[in-house]
Amino acid sequence: MPHHAWNKASLDNKRRFFELIRQGFSGQAASLAVGVSPSCGSLWFIDADRVSFIEQPINRRYLSQDDRIEIAQGLAVGEPVKSIAARIGKSFQSVYREIRRNSKPDGRYQPWFAHNQAYLRRRRLKQHRFVTDAQLRSVVARKLELQWSPALISRWLRRRWPQRRSWHVCTETIYEAVYRGLIVITDALTLRTGRIYRHRRGRGRTREGALRQSTAMKTIHQRPAVVETREQIGHWEGDLIIGGGQRSAIATLVERKSRLTLLLSMREGYSAQQLGDELIATFSRLPPALRRTLTWDQGNEMFQHERIEKTTGMQIFFADPHSPWQRGTNENTNGLLRQYFPKGMDLRLVTDQRLREVTERLNTRPRLVLGDRTPEQLMSRWRRHLVAS
Secondary structure, three states: OOOOOOOOOOHHHHHHHHHHHOOOHHHHHHHHHHOOHHHHHHHHHOOOOOOOOOOOOOOOOOOOHHHHHHHHHHHHOOOOOOHHHHHHHHHHHHHHHHHHHHHHOOOOOOOOOOHHHHHHHOOOOOHHHHHHOOOHHHHHHHHHHOOOOOHHHHHHHHHHHHOOOHHHHOOHHHHHHHHHHOOOOOOOOOOOOOOOOOOOOOOOOOOOOEEOOOOOEEEHHHOOOHHHHHOOOOOOEEEEEEEEHOOOOOEEEOOOOOEEEEEEEEOOOOOHHHHHHHHHHHHHHOOOHHEEEEEEEEEHHHHOOOHHHHHHOOEEOOOOOOOEEEEEEEHHHHHHHHHOOOOOOHHOOOOOHHHHHHHHHHHHOOOOOHHHHHHHHHHHHHHHHHHOO
């Protein structure tokens, strides 16, 4: 039997010793199997503090026992932490945190001690915030009933109760609670997306019937640069949301700077003539400073754009085909509207009163991009400035 100091044995021997302990071997049997004395094995066991049966598959993002052994071996020979991290396939920040969190009180990094410390920390049981706090659950439920998004609710809780740290829940915590049914019964009206679980984002989309007619349309690349800066009010983006069977639609208009939303009912159809009449009637009621430009996609419904320009004095520009991000403000608003007018719904049944209610709800909703102010607040401030000047 070899005789050497208990802390001078190779890590391979120690690895085998602890593997046998986890398999149920006694300390004496494991020591003899790896060729060390029982007293040496006892000292190894004591140095590791405790040994838990934790060698079960876990997520690859966690450090394994082998990863921690590699870290210990690298530190023993003075290898740079970044080099160790590259060898085990982890970021060097993760390795630095591991060494800081799980080293022994004397500063030594002992891989089995570290592995057990991480395991004990991971096993800590903790109830979900919305299970233990009924008042928070009720407050969030009321905001969800108003169609507030989880991100908006999360920010509002921090502003409304800055000292109540236990209520500072993140967006994902609210989503998880809704999906698990901890806040309200999950249905299509709970969240704007109408989902009951997460799924991969992104989808393919084709668009038929582009504006193929020979018209003197101006592309978005000819649009004045001031529109892109959002420093000037009066620049709009527009689109249609189509009802079930493509028999009806609602025209959506969003002002780029204030995010003010206008909704136009197209119950009788959305031909170029009908849409042109609605846009002319709507923009003609606005002051000239609020009708500078309009950006639309290349759909046939805008075939009469020249008539609209001549009557309203606005300039109309068209986004590139299959490029919805060029009208991102309007696309985001259409997503919000689908919570009130889900796909497949017959939009001919939507009354003018309902359109006004939804318009008011959107225009009085705080927006992150506006510093949690509402579109109506920004528009009121602009009106006061216009009167004063």
